[in-house]
Amino acid sequence: MSRRFDNFAARLEGDGDTKGDPGTEPAAPAPATPDEPAPDPDTDTPTDKDDEEMTTETPLEERDDYKAGHSAGLKAANDRMNAVFAHENAKGREASAAKLLGKPNMTSDDIIDVLADMPAAEQVSQEEANAAAEEAAREEMQKEMSSRGNVDLGADENKDGKTGRAKADAVWDKANAAVGRVKKEG
Amino acid sequence: MTPPRAQGFPNIAGQLLNRPLLIHPHKAEVLVCALQMKLGVISLETIDGVTLEAREMMARAEAARKDALARDATWDRDDRKSYAMSGDIAVIRVHGTLVHRAGWLDAASGFCGYNMLARQFEDAFNDPDVLGIWLDIDSPGGAVSGLFSLVEEIAMGTQSMGGKPVYAWVNEQACSAAYAIASVCDKVYGPRDAIVGSIGCVIVHTSIAQALDEAGIAVKVIRAGERKYRGNSVETLDEETEAKFQASVDDVRNRFARLVSMGRNISFDDAMATEADWFEGDEAVSRGLMDAVLPERRAWAMLEDECDRIKREKRRAAV
Numbered sequence: 001m002s003r004r005f006d007n008f009a010a011r012l013e014g015d016g017d018t019k020g021d022p023g024t025e026p027a028a029p030a031p032a033t034p035d036e037p038a039p040d041p042d043t044d045t046p047t048d049k050d051d052e053e054m055t056t057e058t059p060l061e062e063r064d065d066y067k068a069g070h071s072a073g074l075k076a077a078n079d080r081m082n083a084v085f086a087h088e089n090a091k092g093r094e095a096s097a098a099k100l101l102g103k104p105n106m107t108s109d110d111i112i113d114v115l116a117d118m119p120a121a122e123q124v125s126q127e128e129a130n131a132a133a134e135e136a137a138r139e140e141m142q143k144e145m146s147s148r149g150n151v152d153l154g155a156d157e158n159k160d161g162k163t164g165r166a167k168a169d170a171v172w173d174k175a176n177a178a179v180g181r182v183k184k185e186g
Numbered sequence: 187m188t189p190p191r192a193q194g195f196p197n198i199a200g201q202l203l204n205r206p207l208l209i210h211p212h213k214a215e216v217l218v219c220a221l222q223m224k225l226g227v228i229s230l231e232t233i234d235g236v237t238l239e240a241r242e243m244m245a246r247a248e249a250a251r252k253d254a255l256a257r258d259a260t261w262d263r264d265d266r267k268s269y270a271m272s273g274d275i276a277v278i279r280v281h282g283t284l285v286h287r288a289g290w291l292d293a294a295s296g297f298c299g300y301n302m303l304a305r306q307f308e309d310a311f312n313d314p315d316v317l318g319i320w321l322d323i324d325s326p327g328g329a330v331s332g333l334f335s336l337v338e339e340i341a342m343g344t345q346s347m348g349g350k351p352v353y354a355w356v357n358e359q360a361c362s363a364a365y366a367i368a369s370v371c372d373k374v375y376g377p378r379d380a381i382v383g384s385i386g387c388v389i390v391h392t393s394i395a396q397a398l399d400e401a402g403i404a405v406k407v408i409r410a411g412e413r414k415y416r417g418n419s420v421e422t423l424d425e426e427t428e429a430k431f432q433a434s435v436d437d438v439r440n441r442f443a444r445l446v447s448m449g450r451n452i453s454f455d456d457a458m459a460t461e462a463d464w465f466e467g468d469e470a471v472s473r474g475l476m477d478a479v480l481p482e483r484r485a486w487a488m489l490e491d492e493c494d495r496i497k498r499e500k501r502r503a504a505v
Contacts, residue, residue, distance in 0.1 A: 004346040004448060005370070008338055011448055012441050113498045 083108035084115075092120030146176055206389050206431075206438050208362035209283065209327040267313070268306045274317035274493045275486075276310040278303065284328025284363045298325065300332035303367075304339055311343040311350060317493040320486065321354045321371055327362025327384065330438050334366075337445060341370040351496075353489045355482060356380035361464050365475070366442055369449035374476045375485035378467040382475050385446055386462025387438035389431045395422045450474050 060066050081101055084090055089112050090097040096118050100111040238246070270277040280303065282296040310316045343349040354360065354368040356376030361384040368374050368382065376382070398405055398420060405420045416427040443457035450457075452474040460473065470476040478485075 003348075004344070004451070005338075005341040008341060008448070012334065012338075012444050014440065014444060110495075110498070113502060 080108045084111050087112045087115075089113075089115040093118050146172065206330045206387050206434050207328065208330055208333065208366065208384070208387055208438070208442070268302075268309050271315065272320075273490065274315070274497070275320050275489060276306075276313065276316040276318075277320045277322060278306045278310065280321060280323040280325050280360075280364055280367060282325060284325055284333070286329055286332035298328075300329075300336045304336050307336075307340055307343060317350065317496050318489045319350055319352045320489060321352060321368070322357050323354055323360040323364050323368055324357045325361070325364035326359060327364050329363070330387065333363050334441065334445070337366055337370050340367065341449065344370065345372045345492075351489060351492045353485065355485055356382055356476065357482070362386070366445055369446045369475075371449075373485075373488070374450075375478055375480045375488075376467065376470075376476055377482065378479050380470065380476065380479070381464050381466055382470045383460055383464040383473075384462055385439070385442050385457055385460050387435040387442065389435055391417065391423055391428075391431065392419050393422055394419055446475075 084097050084101060085094070093115050097111065097115055100106060100114060103111075106114075267276070280298055282298045285297050285299055287299050287301045307319070310319050340352065341347065343352070345351040351373075352371045354371035354374045356368065356374065358377060358379055359381045360368040360374075360376075361381060365382050365384060374382070395405070407415055407418070407421060409415055416424065417431065439458075439462070443454055446452065446457040447454045456474065460475075465473060465475060467476075467479045471479055480488075
């Protein structure tokens with residue numbers, strides 16, 4: 001692909017492909033930069049073609065150029081989204097990726113680059129997740145049991161003046177003390 | 187070792203008088219004012235029909251001098267760079283009348299030398315601290331000598347040729363030779379009142395032969411070689427010399443138009459069709475001579491964004 005000033009000296013002297021110069025071929029358009037800004041609508045110059053199109057009665061949704069533009073825009077958005085989510089930088093950062101995709105001025109490369117600097121969630125398998133959930137539930141149940149103590153099995157007192165519940169609790173208190181647990185009050 | 191440089195008023199006068207110029211006509215008046223004492227100009231009739239006497243001419247020259255001194259204060263002396271730095275961006279100013287070699291007059295008289303600009307660009311292109319270059323232009327143009335080699339150096343260092351992004355900010359005039367410089371930049375932005383263009387060339391020949399004749403002073407030029415000392419001011423301009431001058435300005439204009447065609451991606455015919463006129467803001471954009479009419483801070487932000495993108499790419503490449 002030819003660049004803007006390739007063959008500079010020859011083109012300056014009229015021996016090259018300066019666009020429109022008599023006896024020469026048209027030059028290739030200047031390469032756009034990756035983040036080429038969109039043309040400023042304030043500086044767009046209306047052409048005769050624009051005026052012509054404004055006077056037609058065809059609804060916008062039925063116009064071929066609108067359909068083509070819509071399809072192209074949709075494809076570009078999908079490609080951008082796919083490029084981001086397919087990249088390894090998006091793994092574990094899906095929520096951030098989705099949020100950054102909402103920024104229309106960021107290209108897929110920009111988003112991937114930003115994601116690289118963000119902390120990723122720890123990757124765990126389904127089995128690991130299930131085991132962790134069971135362990136958490138087990139621990140919660142034990143904690144609840146140790147805080148509540150045993151049911152009061154009878155109102156009558158024994159010889160030492162303690163109820164059946166108080167005696168059972170005393171056993172648990174010893175067990176809890178042995179493993180370093182402190183019984184909740186109340 | 188660099189060759190010795192011609193400096194001073196004789197050098198400047200030699201570059202400006204009876205030579206092809208790419209300059210806005212009104213600025214030519216200021217030049218004459220600045221050189222008034224040295225050239226012995228008693229009065230000057232401006233394009234607007236106003237006759238300036240010595241005092242008014244000196245006032246105009248003083249205004250130009252103050253402007254040039256203000257520009258000189260913007261060099262980044264602390265970092266020993268030949269341009270001011272702002273973040274990752276080197277700021278190079280193209281202010282005043284452009285001449286091939288300005289020497290010490292660069293700072294003191296409103297001239298801006300192509301040799302100095304070439305050095306600044308070379309430094310900036312090679313400076314690892316510089317990711318982008320902001321060209322602040324307020325110039326009516328100047329001499330042809332040295333221009334095309336400078337613009338070639340700039341063109342080859344631009345982002346479009348694999349170099350650094352060079353954005354021209356028209357603040358608020360980039361005419362003739364100054365526009366030639368702007369046209370090779372990656373982007374050309376300016377405010378609504380920006381003036382660009384004047385894609386043409388001019389030689390101003392003055393003859394005092396008739397005045398000498400009326401004063402009873404006879405001048406005889408003794409020449410060895412028929413073409414020796416043709417185009418001087420004490421003889422009436424002969425047809426052959428006039429044709430030669432015309433061919434010279436035509437050639438420069440054609441090269442200028444080809445340069446703009448390359449730099450701005452417009453056709454050679456469109457560049458020639460401007461007929462060396464100058465254009466403001468929106469019309470300049472519609473003719474492809476500028477990219478957009480923007481506030482300065484927005485244009486600057488676009489260059490900053492471009493520099494950020496380059497930094498990201500460098501980081502990625504390093505990984």
